Amino acid sequence: MRLVNPVVRGFAPDPSVIRVGDWYYLATSSFEWFPSIPLYRSRNLADWEPAGAVDTAAPGRSLLGVPDSAGIWAPALSHSDGVFWVVYSIVRSLGTRHFDLETYLCTAADVGGPWSEPVRLPGHGFDPSLLHHEGRHYLLNLQNDSRVGGRRFDGIVLTELDVPLTGGVPDVDRVRAVGPTRLLIQRDELVEGPKITVKDSWFYLLLAQGGTGVEHGVLVARSRSLTGPYDVDDVPLLTSRDDPAVPLQKAGHGELVQAPSGEWYLTHLAARPLQTPAGPRNTLGRETAVQRVVWTDGWPRLAQGGWHPETEVEVPDVAAARLDPAGVAGRDPGLDKLDQRRLDQRKLDQPGGLDVAPAWPWSTLREPAGDWVEHVPGRPDTLRLRGRLSAESLWQQSLLAQRLTEHRAEVEVTVDAEPTTFTQSAGLMLWYGTASYYQLHVTWAEPEGEPQAGQQWQGGRGRRVLVLVHGHPDGARVLDTVDLDGGPVRLRAQIDGATASLWSAGGGGPWAQVGPDVDFSELSDDFGPSLRFTGAFVGISVVDLVDGAFTADFSDWALRHRSAMPGG
Template structure:
């Protein structure tokens, strides 16, 4: 039986950051805890959160300078910014991370970067290249020196892409508070090498030991947290006989894929572990995690010199006692108007964009106080583009939700469209768009040039790794149209309504579970999003106006 938490307590309900928020890195500075998560191909890059007591987390900005030139254009789905690691030293916040530009290759074609800030809310410095050996970097600041931990990738033909954990001392000069050219000092040292896959290294110094926390077994259902320790920073490291955390041996544990953890100590001396986890849906195709990988917290105690979960064993639990604080933060991922917002908060959090920040393709329109907020979106490339998509999206945070928006658009060609998007990536999506098509009974033959003939229609398109297909085409009258999606676990139903008319279902119920990490032939690392988008494949001038946005979890 573990010792009780000192002082008053409250219950943290996992996940504490809900929806797509993987690879959490946590630190405490004074009375505040700060958290960074992976953003992959999405902007804002490296979302940041803060909490006074580990239970409730609020947005704290983002490392908006993380992508050089503010661009991730062309990076593959689930590429981009992986596993940022936060730290704090000499009064400065540091974040180190990798940008992965190739997937499914032996090289990953990545760069490792460092950004710093005197305040977590920014401004953050421009990224500085760091000499890294693979993804999942982290920094240890110890005895006035800076050390980079890295997964080592042996990219040679026949090499191992997960070939151990290495340590490199860094020299980081500062001028006017901004880091200069970073260089390695001395040799890179191999700390640990195992037959099983280990990555995500973090070092915690405690009671004269260096504790090396490792993500093991990949980021799927075999995921976990393994611990090794040494009296010397450079090793040798002794590996614990049991995992600190995993759910791989019991599919009934509510929090699956548990792994990629980091330790943090409270002001009163308790220890906690933040980690990623998923809440699977059980489907005919097996477990699927539409919400992606989320952030959870577990209490940790020290037993015989090793960190152990306070609840005994290694399974994560859904409710954890944490110290109560007098000032609580706004919960992240809950159904409050401040968090969910409306289109009046675009283009800021909780809205996200693909591969670049919002630009001149999205504009907030002036409205009177009694009018709903509106934005105008200018169409650009298609839903299958890795480049310039005009998509504004929000994370889905619960398995049951309803999303609704009104779109006002008058396309005159099949190359123009706008509407609602249920999104995972360029190969998995449901797009409900207002567009143009030929007159009834005529083939797809470019008739938009024949004197304005044709029909304004609503088209439901299903993006799939095997190729997109049309699920429904519905004629539309003129004027604004309301669009809605009701998400019930593994199923979604899309509907439309004109003016104040009734809702009418568009197409069949769709398999929403395809918008998950677990669908398709390749690795995927993000989570389901819902949003609005516009397309113009000819000259990028077509616009659509959106209003009355809502995203509400459903009980």
């Protein structure tokens, strides 16, 4: 059978893959978003479904205050001693020489959890991974020289970990580093994301090369000894940097996995750019793709030849995973519980499918959904959100959002809100980060023609309006203000590649566009002066800047994606 890349579409970067029995498992970066460290599973490498998340990854279940695109970077998934392991870094400063990061380890008996509380490991830099070899455990890390004048990407280091067993199970609470930290490889070019695969008595070190933009790639080095020296392959295993016409750009950050049939595959990140007058922009963020690998003269090579990723790849013809809450004999432990959770979550993709305490595919910023979201009594398809801080806050935002997975999409929702002050608002959000968003919110404004001077306190004055705000690195601005009658308002956004339009309809009236068409490509990794690593979301949000008590009701959510072509 043939798979179509990307196999996990829309903001699924830094994929780490393993196979346990007949199942493949995949972890991806989550940055400032919850659920933290999304997990997927597949039987055939082509059809992937959510497998939960490492919901304990952030200590205290909080990433409050971390910058956009910081948070949890590049988790590495592994399996040893009957246990799933995941190591990752939490980056708390972005664009600085220090990164101010911590490196953590969580474990679970099955991928569906429960996951252990995070245990801190030595963190020389981000992008950690684990090698379990001959009963011993090794931590790989990027080395960051944070001194003034130092190199932030200063090679790859290896540290052995002592992990005691208690009742035959790894006791990660007692893990400790043993022996010296060793430098494995150092290069003038930027290398990160180390992963080691052992094959035929060789240690193959896969490295993410050239940064996270269009220069990205996968470089391979090998050694007969774990601690080196490592010889570097003359050619990249994977990159698209030499040809902007390759459909999958930014290809890099790979990991090898072997199929039960003996064939080898590479998972990697890639992006599907939109061509805009400002250059290529990737509104969907970086996604997960799979390539088939063959071994030539002891080196891994793409099966199709060269180093460019393909959008269609041949994989073993194995039945896709099936959701079966009744359970199947011989399945992995814990998957019955996990599949029931997925069956509940599948309703979220359907019109009217809002759910309380939402999990996949709903996401929240910097903390899990809490007491600010609840079902409306007697209305099971309606959510009530309580407003908190603004769209530009790094702290408690009341935002529920879903990833975009295609360049063309339409989202609709009905909002019922009666704000009485400009500090209260509720509605639809097109989101990338605190400096890049389009917010279509019901709020309050002064009587028409009067200046912004706090008149909301003057007893019944003012009007209910719909305001379209454009969040931008240079500062937010209002694109349109529309007077509203009473009652619920239907909101819509239509996304067509690099352009989006926003619409409203109230009281059973016709749809009317709010403001001009907007540049949706700004909600991308490639816009603005700062580092960006995630992707565009659409969602619902509520703001109350005074006392966090204002609420709004949302119903009839619908998100529809339209794929133009395979891999496109």
